[in-house]
Amino acid sequence: MAVSPEEVERRVDSLSHALRGSSLRLTHQRLEVIREVARSDEHPDVEALYRAVRERVPTISLDTVYRTVATLGDLGLVRRVALTPGPARYDANPSRHHHFVCTRCGLIRDVDDPELDAVRAPRGTASLGSVESVEVQLRGVCTPCHRKESDDHA
């Protein structure tokens, strides 16, 4: 259940190198946040990372942890599990369906598709708990955002 030491090392290396590659500084604080996020498979929130890192770097501040995960997220090195930042959004469509989410603007569109509906929980997940619903999330960049980006680069 825990991430193996080798895998942790691999992740720390990979994250560190990616930072350097983007000519960002690998500070003491960033390194320890990276260690912590690499070591955990419990999808920690910022507060949990902060508590853990503070044992080794007692002077680190909560906002540095926020800034570090935001930086790692921008580089695509870590991922927010809950999709959209900002306010919670609601869906009253009672039929089974899936979602396309734009990672740029947060647009969410329903996706109806029989093949996606056919996806079932693997047997192995029964040990985690009882699965009550299966939803496929497609992440990408929506057409309007694409257009906007090519305009910006023009």
Added chain:
Amino acid sequence: MAVSPEEVERRVDSLSHALRGSSLRLTHQRLEVIREVARSDEHPDVEALYRAVRERVPTISLDTVYRTVATLGDLGLVRRVALTPGPARYDANPSRHHHFVCTRCGLIRDVDDPELDAVRAPRGTASLGSVESVEVQLRGVCTPCHRKESDDHA
């Protein structure tokens, strides 16, 4: 793209009846929030619902909208699209994987499965935008929460 009038009516009926069925009161405010959430397929946030409902019920308060969607959510009538309430959570697992999410306690566990990895975006989604990743989310109740609930009922 808009929800058809018949479908809206069906949803409003269904939501209203479910409320009554739980011996909750169908107030003017609740009915209008229900109308609004049923009418939209844009996954509105609470603020957007508030703005829309206020055109018809100018005296409604933001917290009533919050309480109404929370009530509808508890009854399973509407769904938060972003999974977990509370703080954003991060994942440093770089390999393709999926998630099991407990709707009771918010536990998130990685799920590795080749069959889920094989799920592809349907062709039709190309019109929405470019799909960069496909993730399956399994929602349910984790084993510890199950145990806790049977204990509570004992």
Added chain:
DNA sequence: GTTACTGCAAACTTTTTGCACGACA
């Protein structure tokens, strides 16, 4: 030596809560 990063504090956004009044069943 520069420039980017940090810590602090304050602000901002999103959501929740306590209380007294008003409205539904």
Added chain:
DNA sequence: TGTCGTGCAAAAAGTTTGCAGTAAC
């Protein structure tokens, strides 16, 4: 009529930002 729901206001929770000092390269 009794109870549940509402509006108001304040607070809590989560996150972001400006600034001056500090540390990485």
